[in-house]
Amino acid sequence: MELLKERIRKDGKIKGTDVLKVDSFLNHQMDVALFAEIGKEFKRRFADCQVDKILTIEASGIGIACIAAQYFHCPVIFAKKNQTKNIAGEVYTSQVESFTHGRIYNIIVAKEFLRPGDKVLLIDDFLANGAALEGLAKLVRDAGAELVGAGIVIEKAFQPGGERLRAEGLRIESLARVKSMSEETGVEFAD
Amino acid sequence: MELLKERIRKDGKIKGTDVLKVDSFLNHQMDVALFAEIGKEFKRRFADCQVDKILTIEASGIGIACIAAQYFHCPVIFAKKNQTKNIAGEVYTSQVESFTHGRIYNIIVAKEFLRPGDKVLLIDDFLANGAALEGLAKLVRDAGAELVGAGIVIEKAFQPGGERLRAEGLRIESLARVKSMSEETGVEFAD
Numbered sequence: 075m076e077l078l079k080e081r082i083r084k085d086g087k088i089k090g091t092d093v094l095k096v097d098s099f100l101n102h103q104m105d106v107a108l109f110a111e112i113g114k115e116f117k118r119r120f121a122d123c124q125v126d127k128i129l130t131i132e133a134s135g136i137g138i139a140c141i142a143a144q145y146f147h148c149p150v151i152f153a154k155k156n157q158t159k160n161i162a163g164e165v166y167t168s169q170v171e172s173f174t175h176g177r178i179y180n181i182i183v184a185k186e187f188l189r190p191g192d193k194v195l196l197i198d199d200f201l202a203n204g205a206a207l208e209g210l211a212k213l214v215r216d217a218g219a220e221l222v223g224a225g226i227v228i229e230k231a232f233q234p235g236g237e238r239l240r241a242e243g244l245r246i247e248s249l250a251r252v253k254s255m256s257e258e259t260g261v262e263f264a265d
Numbered sequence: 266m267e268l269l270k271e272r273i274r275k276d277g278k279i280k281g282t283d284v285l286k287v288d289s290f291l292n293h294q295m296d297v298a299l300f301a302e303i304g305k306e307f308k309r310r311f312a313d314c315q316v317d318k319i320l321t322i323e324a325s326g327i328g329i330a331c332i333a334a335q336y337f338h339c340p341v342i343f344a345k346k347n348q349t350k351n352i353a354g355e356v357y358t359s360q361v362e363s364f365t366h367g368r369i370y371n372i373i374v375a376k377e378f379l380r381p382g383d384k385v386l387l388i389d390d391f392l393a394n395g396a397a398l399e400g401l402a403k404l405v406r407d408a409g410a411e412l413v414g415a416g417i418v419i420e421k422a423f424q425p426g427g428e429r430l431r432a433e434g435l436r437i438e439s440l441a442r443v444k445s446m447s448e449e450t451g452v453e454f455a456d
Contacts, residue, residue, distance in 0.1 A: 103378045104341045106334045132324035133343065137331035143297045144332070150295045152324065187294045
Protein backbone atom coordinates (compact mmCIF):
# COMPACT_ATOMS: atom_id res chain seq x y z
CA MET A 75 0.00 0.00 0.00
CA GLU A 76 1.95 2.97 -1.35
CA LEU A 77 0.25 5.67 0.77
CA LEU A 78 1.23 3.79 3.92
CA LYS A 79 4.80 3.18 2.80
CA GLU A 80 5.20 6.88 2.01
CA ARG A 81 3.92 7.76 5.46
CA ILE A 82 6.30 5.31 7.12
CA ARG A 83 9.21 6.79 5.13
CA LYS A 84 8.15 10.33 6.07
CA ASP A 85 7.13 9.96 9.74
CA GLY A 86 8.51 6.63 10.95
CA LYS A 87 11.46 6.86 13.34
CA ILE A 88 14.05 4.13 13.25
CA LYS A 89 16.05 3.15 16.33
CA GLY A 90 18.87 0.74 15.67
CA THR A 91 17.99 -1.98 13.18
CA ASP A 92 14.73 -3.30 14.59
CA VAL A 93 12.67 -0.56 16.29
CA LEU A 94 10.30 1.37 14.03
CA LYS A 95 8.36 4.06 15.88
CA VAL A 96 5.16 5.06 14.12
CA ASP A 97 3.45 6.59 17.13
CA SER A 98 2.78 9.90 15.39
CA PHE A 99 0.16 8.31 13.13
CA LEU A 100 -0.47 4.66 14.01
CA ASN A 101 -0.30 3.65 17.66
CA HIS A 102 -0.29 6.61 20.03
CA GLN A 103 -1.52 9.49 17.93
CA MET A 104 -3.82 7.99 15.31
CA ASP A 105 -4.52 9.44 11.86
CA VAL A 106 -8.08 8.27 11.27
CA ALA A 107 -8.09 9.45 7.63
CA LEU A 108 -5.17 7.10 6.99
CA PHE A 109 -7.00 4.39 8.95
CA ALA A 110 -9.93 4.73 6.54
CA GLU A 111 -7.61 4.04 3.60
CA ILE A 112 -6.12 1.10 5.50
CA GLY A 113 -9.63 -0.23 6.19
CA LYS A 114 -10.59 0.02 2.52
CA GLU A 115 -7.41 -1.81 1.52
CA PHE A 116 -8.10 -4.65 3.98
CA LYS A 117 -11.61 -4.92 2.54
CA ARG A 118 -10.21 -5.01 -1.00
CA ARG A 119 -7.73 -7.76 -0.12
CA PHE A 120 -10.32 -9.87 1.72
CA ALA A 121 -13.15 -9.11 -0.72
CA ASP A 122 -13.45 -12.84 -1.51
CA CYS A 123 -14.14 -13.71 2.15
CA GLN A 124 -17.18 -13.54 4.35
CA VAL A 125 -16.17 -11.84 7.60
CA ASP A 126 -18.59 -12.01 10.54
CA LYS A 127 -16.30 -10.55 13.18
CA ILE A 128 -12.98 -8.79 13.44
CA LEU A 129 -10.79 -9.77 16.38
CA THR A 130 -7.95 -7.55 17.56
CA ILE A 131 -5.95 -7.02 20.74
CA GLU A 132 -5.76 -4.03 23.03
CA ALA A 133 -4.68 -1.35 22.78
CA SER A 134 -3.14 -0.28 19.51
CA GLY A 135 -5.12 -2.64 17.28
CA ILE A 136 -8.48 -1.28 18.36
CA GLY A 137 -8.65 1.95 16.38
CA ILE A 138 -7.55 0.33 13.13
CA ALA A 139 -9.92 -2.61 13.62
CA CYS A 140 -12.93 -0.36 14.36
CA ILE A 141 -12.44 1.79 11.30
CA ALA A 142 -11.75 -1.25 9.10
CA ALA A 143 -14.93 -2.90 10.43
CA GLN A 144 -16.97 -0.09 8.90
CA TYR A 145 -16.05 -1.50 5.48
CA PHE A 146 -16.79 -5.10 6.49
CA HIS A 147 -20.07 -4.14 8.21
CA CYS A 148 -19.29 -6.35 11.18
CA PRO A 149 -18.55 -5.90 14.88
CA VAL A 150 -15.07 -5.84 16.44
CA ILE A 151 -13.99 -7.78 19.50
CA PHE A 152 -10.81 -6.85 21.28
CA ALA A 153 -8.91 -9.42 23.33
CA LYS A 154 -8.04 -8.03 26.75
CA LYS A 155 -4.68 -8.35 28.42
CA ASN A 156 -4.21 -9.44 32.03
CA GLN A 157 -7.88 -9.32 32.84
CA THR A 158 -8.55 -10.67 36.31
CA LYS A 159 -12.22 -9.89 36.76
CA ASN A 160 -13.60 -12.62 34.51
CA ILE A 161 -13.68 -16.02 36.06
CA ALA A 162 -12.49 -19.18 34.33
CA GLY A 163 -15.10 -20.88 32.23
CA GLU A 164 -16.55 -17.65 30.86
CA VAL A 165 -13.58 -16.77 28.69
CA TYR A 166 -11.21 -18.18 26.11
CA THR A 167 -7.64 -17.46 27.06
CA SER A 168 -4.16 -17.82 25.62
CA GLN A 169 -0.65 -16.80 26.58
CA VAL A 170 1.35 -14.27 24.61
CA GLU A 171 5.06 -13.64 25.01
CA SER A 172 5.97 -10.02 24.44
CA PHE A 173 9.50 -9.70 23.14
CA THR A 174 9.28 -5.92 23.28
CA HIS A 175 8.36 -5.83 26.96
CA GLY A 176 10.12 -9.06 27.99
CA ARG A 177 7.17 -10.70 29.69
CA ILE A 178 4.35 -13.16 29.23
CA TYR A 179 0.74 -12.09 29.56
CA ASN A 180 -2.67 -13.65 29.13
CA ILE A 181 -5.21 -12.48 26.61
CA ILE A 182 -8.89 -13.26 26.99
CA VAL A 183 -12.14 -13.03 25.09
CA ALA A 184 -15.56 -13.68 26.58
CA LYS A 185 -16.96 -16.93 25.19
CA GLU A 186 -20.28 -15.35 24.33
CA PHE A 187 -18.70 -13.19 21.61
CA LEU A 188 -16.81 -15.91 19.68
CA ARG A 189 -19.14 -18.64 18.48
CA PRO A 190 -18.57 -21.87 16.56
CA GLY A 191 -18.91 -21.12 12.86
CA ASP A 192 -18.12 -17.38 13.16
CA LYS A 193 -15.84 -16.30 10.32
CA VAL A 194 -13.18 -14.22 12.03
CA LEU A 195 -10.60 -11.83 10.57
CA LEU A 196 -7.68 -10.84 12.80
CA ILE A 197 -6.40 -7.27 12.57
CA ASP A 198 -3.34 -5.80 14.25
CA ASP A 199 -0.92 -2.94 13.78
CA PHE A 200 2.35 -4.92 13.79
CA LEU A 201 3.56 -8.42 13.00
CA ALA A 202 7.08 -9.25 14.13
CA ASN A 203 7.60 -12.44 16.10
CA GLY A 204 3.96 -13.36 15.62
CA ALA A 205 3.23 -14.08 19.28
CA ALA A 206 0.16 -11.83 19.51
CA LEU A 207 -1.28 -13.13 16.24
CA GLU A 208 -0.69 -16.71 17.35
CA GLY A 209 -2.46 -16.01 20.64
CA LEU A 210 -5.44 -14.51 18.80
CA ALA A 211 -5.55 -17.47 16.39
CA LYS A 212 -5.68 -19.85 19.34
CA LEU A 213 -8.71 -18.00 20.79
CA VAL A 214 -10.49 -18.42 17.45
CA ARG A 215 -9.65 -22.14 17.24
CA ASP A 216 -10.67 -22.74 20.86
CA ALA A 217 -14.05 -21.18 20.09
CA GLY A 218 -14.57 -23.48 17.11
CA ALA A 219 -14.76 -20.40 14.92
CA GLU A 220 -13.24 -20.15 11.46
CA LEU A 221 -10.08 -18.13 10.94
CA VAL A 222 -10.41 -16.20 7.68
CA GLY A 223 -6.98 -14.59 7.84
CA ALA A 224 -5.04 -11.72 9.33
CA GLY A 225 -4.76 -8.11 8.19
CA ILE A 226 -1.55 -6.46 9.38
CA VAL A 227 -0.57 -2.83 8.89
CA ILE A 228 3.21 -3.22 9.20
CA GLU A 229 5.06 -6.52 9.02
CA LYS A 230 8.69 -6.71 10.02
CA ALA A 231 9.51 -9.26 7.37
CA PHE A 232 13.04 -9.67 8.78
CA GLN A 233 11.53 -11.21 11.93
CA PRO A 234 10.21 -14.77 11.86
CA GLY A 235 6.48 -14.40 12.67
CA GLY A 236 5.07 -13.92 9.19
CA GLU A 237 7.00 -16.76 7.60
CA ARG A 238 6.15 -19.21 10.41
CA LEU A 239 2.44 -18.39 10.47
CA ARG A 240 2.11 -18.49 6.68
CA ALA A 241 3.81 -21.91 6.72
CA GLU A 242 1.14 -23.02 9.20
CA GLY A 243 -1.49 -22.04 6.66
CA LEU A 244 -2.61 -18.65 7.96
CA ARG A 245 -3.48 -16.17 5.22
CA ILE A 246 -1.75 -12.91 6.11
CA GLU A 247 -2.19 -9.66 4.23
CA SER A 248 0.38 -7.07 5.33
CA LEU A 249 0.02 -3.59 3.90
CA ALA A 250 3.69 -2.68 4.35
CA ARG A 251 6.40 -5.34 4.66
CA VAL A 252 9.68 -3.99 5.99
CA LYS A 253 12.63 -5.99 4.63
CA SER A 254 15.30 -4.10 6.55
CA MET A 255 15.93 -0.76 8.13
CA SER A 256 18.70 1.34 9.58
CA GLU A 257 19.05 4.83 10.97
CA GLU A 258 21.39 5.71 8.11
CA THR A 259 19.53 4.41 5.07
CA GLY A 260 15.93 4.34 6.31
CA VAL A 261 13.34 1.66 5.63
CA GLU A 262 13.58 -0.81 2.78
CA PHE A 263 10.33 -2.54 1.89
CA ALA A 264 9.92 -6.08 0.54
CA ASP A 265 8.13 -6.43 -2.82
CA MET B 266 -29.57 9.87 22.66
CA GLU B 267 -32.57 7.61 22.30
CA LEU B 268 -30.92 4.94 20.11
CA LEU B 269 -28.24 4.45 22.74
CA LYS B 270 -30.70 4.33 25.65
CA GLU B 271 -32.75 1.70 23.82
CA ARG B 272 -29.64 -0.37 23.27
CA ILE B 273 -28.66 -0.11 26.94
CA ARG B 274 -32.18 -1.18 27.97
CA LYS B 275 -32.05 -4.09 25.53
CA ASP B 276 -28.50 -5.38 25.91
CA GLY B 277 -27.09 -3.87 29.11
CA LYS B 278 -26.67 -6.26 32.02
CA ILE B 279 -27.13 -4.93 35.51
CA LYS B 280 -25.28 -6.42 38.49
CA GLY B 281 -26.44 -5.11 41.86
CA THR B 282 -27.10 -1.37 41.85
CA ASP B 283 -23.93 -0.01 40.31
CA VAL B 284 -22.47 -2.37 37.70
CA LEU B 285 -23.75 -1.92 34.15
CA LYS B 286 -22.19 -4.36 31.70
CA VAL B 287 -22.36 -3.19 28.10
CA ASP B 288 -19.61 -5.39 26.76
CA SER B 289 -21.77 -6.86 24.00
CA PHE B 290 -21.78 -3.55 22.08
CA LEU B 291 -19.54 -0.94 23.73
CA ASN B 292 -16.36 -2.12 25.43
CA HIS B 293 -15.44 -5.68 24.54
CA GLN B 294 -17.48 -6.46 21.46
CA MET B 295 -17.98 -3.14 19.66
CA ASP B 296 -20.87 -2.25 17.38
CA VAL B 297 -19.22 0.16 14.96
CA ALA B 298 -22.53 1.12 13.32
CA LEU B 299 -23.70 2.35 16.74
CA PHE B 300 -20.33 4.06 17.23
CA ALA B 301 -20.95 6.01 14.00
CA GLU B 302 -24.24 7.33 15.42
CA ILE B 303 -22.46 8.16 18.69
CA GLY B 304 -19.76 9.99 16.75
CA LYS B 305 -22.33 12.05 14.82
CA GLU B 306 -24.08 12.95 18.07
CA PHE B 307 -20.82 14.13 19.68
CA LYS B 308 -20.16 16.24 16.58
CA ARG B 309 -23.68 17.72 16.79
CA ARG B 310 -23.27 18.60 20.46
CA PHE B 311 -19.84 20.13 20.00
CA ALA B 312 -20.66 21.75 16.64
CA ASP B 313 -19.92 25.19 18.12
CA CYS B 314 -16.35 24.20 19.04
CA GLN B 315 -13.14 23.90 17.14
CA VAL B 316 -11.57 20.56 17.95
CA ASP B 317 -7.96 19.96 16.89
CA LYS B 318 -7.43 16.67 18.71
CA ILE B 319 -9.43 14.05 20.53
CA LEU B 320 -7.80 12.56 23.63
CA THR B 321 -8.98 9.26 25.09
CA ILE B 322 -7.57 6.52 27.31
CA GLU B 323 -6.81 2.91 26.55
CA ALA B 324 -8.43 0.58 25.95
CA SER B 325 -12.18 0.94 25.72
CA GLY B 326 -12.24 4.61 24.73
CA ILE B 327 -10.16 4.08 21.61
CA GLY B 328 -12.76 2.63 19.24
CA ILE B 329 -15.36 5.26 20.05
CA ALA B 330 -12.82 8.08 19.83
CA CYS B 331 -11.50 6.92 16.44
CA ILE B 332 -14.91 6.67 14.86
CA ALA B 333 -16.02 9.99 16.39
CA ALA B 334 -12.84 11.62 15.06
CA GLN B 335 -13.99 10.89 11.51
CA TYR B 336 -16.74 13.50 12.04
CA PHE B 337 -14.37 16.04 13.61
CA HIS B 338 -11.69 15.45 10.95
CA CYS B 339 -8.96 15.39 13.56
CA PRO B 340 -6.48 12.86 14.95
CA VAL B 341 -6.95 10.85 18.14
CA ILE B 342 -4.38 10.42 20.88
CA PHE B 343 -4.81 7.71 23.46
CA ALA B 344 -3.25 8.03 26.89
CA LYS B 345 -1.37 4.87 27.82
CA LYS B 346 -1.57 3.15 31.17
CA ASN B 347 1.48 1.99 33.11
CA GLN B 348 3.90 2.69 30.34
CA THR B 349 7.46 2.16 31.48
CA LYS B 350 9.40 2.52 28.26
CA ASN B 351 9.19 6.28 27.93
CA ILE B 352 11.59 8.21 30.05
CA ALA B 353 10.62 11.18 32.19
CA GLY B 354 10.74 14.47 30.36
CA GLU B 355 9.30 13.11 27.13
CA VAL B 356 5.78 12.55 28.47
CA TYR B 357 3.01 14.23 30.40
CA THR B 358 1.77 11.99 33.17
CA SER B 359 -0.98 11.89 35.77
CA GLN B 360 -2.27 9.43 38.33
CA VAL B 361 -5.67 7.80 38.07
CA GLU B 362 -7.36 5.87 40.84
CA SER B 363 -9.45 3.02 39.52
CA PHE B 364 -12.35 2.30 41.86
CA THR B 365 -13.35 -0.69 39.72
CA HIS B 366 -9.97 -2.35 39.98
CA GLY B 367 -8.95 -0.93 43.35
CA ARG B 368 -5.59 0.45 42.31
CA ILE B 369 -3.76 3.56 41.20
CA TYR B 370 -2.08 3.72 37.84
CA ASN B 371 -0.24 6.29 35.76
CA ILE B 372 -1.40 7.52 32.39
CA ILE B 373 0.96 9.12 29.94
CA VAL B 374 0.93 11.03 26.68
CA ALA B 375 4.05 11.86 24.67
CA LYS B 376 4.67 15.62 24.85
CA GLU B 377 5.11 15.92 21.10
CA PHE B 378 1.41 15.13 20.51
CA LEU B 379 -0.17 17.67 22.90
CA ARG B 380 0.92 21.20 22.12
CA PRO B 381 0.15 24.56 23.74
CA GLY B 382 -2.91 26.00 22.05
CA ASP B 383 -4.30 22.66 20.81
CA LYS B 384 -8.07 22.54 21.30
CA VAL B 385 -8.69 19.12 22.84
CA LEU B 386 -11.92 17.15 23.24
CA LEU B 387 -11.88 14.24 25.71
CA ILE B 388 -13.87 11.14 24.81
CA ASP B 389 -14.50 8.09 26.98
CA ASP B 390 -17.02 5.29 27.30
CA PHE B 391 -17.95 5.77 30.97
CA LEU B 392 -18.04 8.54 33.54
CA ALA B 393 -18.60 7.45 37.15
CA ASN B 394 -16.19 8.76 39.79
CA GLY B 395 -14.49 10.92 37.22
CA ALA B 396 -10.96 9.81 38.00
CA ALA B 397 -10.01 8.92 34.43
CA LEU B 398 -11.50 12.14 33.03
CA GLU B 399 -9.72 14.18 35.67
CA GLY B 400 -6.43 12.48 34.80
CA LEU B 401 -6.93 13.25 31.11
CA ALA B 402 -7.85 16.88 31.89
CA LYS B 403 -4.61 17.26 33.85
CA LEU B 404 -2.57 16.06 30.84
CA VAL B 405 -4.25 18.72 28.69
CA ARG B 406 -3.62 21.48 31.25
CA ASP B 407 0.01 20.38 31.76
CA ALA B 408 0.54 20.69 28.01
CA GLY B 409 -0.85 24.23 27.97
CA ALA B 410 -3.53 23.01 25.59
CA GLU B 411 -7.16 24.12 25.71
CA LEU B 412 -9.79 21.74 27.06
CA VAL B 413 -12.90 22.04 24.89
CA GLY B 414 -14.98 19.56 26.87
CA ALA B 415 -15.69 15.88 27.33
CA GLY B 416 -17.94 13.56 25.36
CA ILE B 417 -19.10 10.57 27.40
CA VAL B 418 -21.16 7.65 26.16
CA ILE B 419 -22.65 6.54 29.49
CA GLU B 420 -22.62 8.63 32.66
CA LYS B 421 -23.52 7.06 35.97
CA ALA B 422 -25.24 10.18 37.24
CA PHE B 423 -25.68 8.62 40.69
CA GLN B 424 -21.92 8.68 41.17
CA PRO B 425 -20.13 11.95 41.93
CA GLY B 426 -17.77 12.45 38.96
CA GLY B 427 -20.04 14.35 36.61
CA GLU B 428 -21.33 16.80 39.20
CA ARG B 429 -17.86 17.53 40.56
CA LEU B 430 -16.24 18.07 37.16
CA ARG B 431 -19.10 20.26 35.90
CA ALA B 432 -18.78 22.35 39.07
CA GLU B 433 -15.10 22.81 38.19
CA GLY B 434 -16.18 24.23 34.85
CA LEU B 435 -15.71 21.25 32.54
CA ARG B 436 -18.29 21.01 29.78
CA ILE B 437 -19.50 17.41 29.70
CA GLU B 438 -21.88 15.99 27.12
CA SER B 439 -23.11 12.54 28.17
CA LEU B 440 -25.23 10.65 25.65
CA ALA B 441 -26.97 8.51 28.26
CA ARG B 442 -27.18 9.54 31.91
CA VAL B 443 -28.16 6.71 34.23
CA LYS B 444 -30.05 8.01 37.27
CA SER B 445 -30.44 4.64 38.97
CA MET B 446 -30.57 0.97 38.18
CA SER B 447 -31.47 -2.34 39.70
CA GLU B 448 -31.66 -5.94 38.54
CA GLU B 449 -35.41 -5.89 39.17
CA THR B 450 -36.52 -2.67 37.51
CA GLY B 451 -33.72 -2.08 35.00
CA VAL B 452 -32.11 1.22 34.10
CA GLU B 453 -33.71 4.60 34.81
CA PHE B 454 -32.26 7.49 32.84
CA ALA B 455 -31.96 11.11 33.98
CA ASP B 456 -33.64 13.77 31.80
